Amino acid sequence: MHNDKRRETARAVLSSRRSLLCGAVGIGTAGVLAACGTTQDDNPTEQQEPDPNEPLARTSDVPTGGGIVVGTVVLVQPTEGDIAAYDARCTHQGTIVQAPDDDGVIVCPNHLSEYDISGQVTQGPAEEDLAPFAIRIDGEDIYPADD
Numbered sequence: 001m002h003n004d005k006r007r008e009t010a011r012a013v014l015s016s017r018r019s020l021l022c023g024a025v026g027i028g029t030a031g032v033l034a035a036c037g038t039t040q041d042d043n044p045t046e047q048q049e050p051d052p053n054e055p056l057a058r059t060s061d062v063p064t065g066g067g068i069v070v071g072t073v074v075l076v077q078p079t080e081g082d083i084a085a086y087d088a089r090c091t092h093q094g095t096i097v098q099a100p101d102d103d104g105v106i107v108c109p110n111h112l113s114e115y116d117i118s119g120q121v122t123q124g125p126a127e128e129d130l131a132p133f134a135i136r137i138d139g140e141d142i143y144p145a146d147d
Ligand code: FES
Pocket: 090, 091, 092, 093, 094, 095, 108, 109, 110, 111, 112, 113, 124, 125, 126
């Protein structure tokens, strides 16, 4: 309930901020124009792909019942010792999603699609689940899988 209220507040703030920024497009500022759609920061092609030789994180970095975002990967641990990974690019337009909140909800900050902690879309506009991302765990280190 508490987190539902926080998400609603975040939606309202984001929506009003977007309206304000997009309403200013008439003044012709390129930076403002970028705020009305997908920005370069949101562009997945600008995000560096994980290096299979570099650990994404340590297992202790991933909270039980939650997760973290590392570059283009979201690492989750729904239950203790059960670590999974998903491509962090929203299936709507590719914006990097946020780490799961206290309820395990993964929110895309761009148009507020939501995914559960298993990567399944629960609220659009995204229609597809987050894509699984293969990992291997070596001791305490979590690496992208070699294939
Ligand atoms: S990019 Fe549109 S909801 Fe994520």
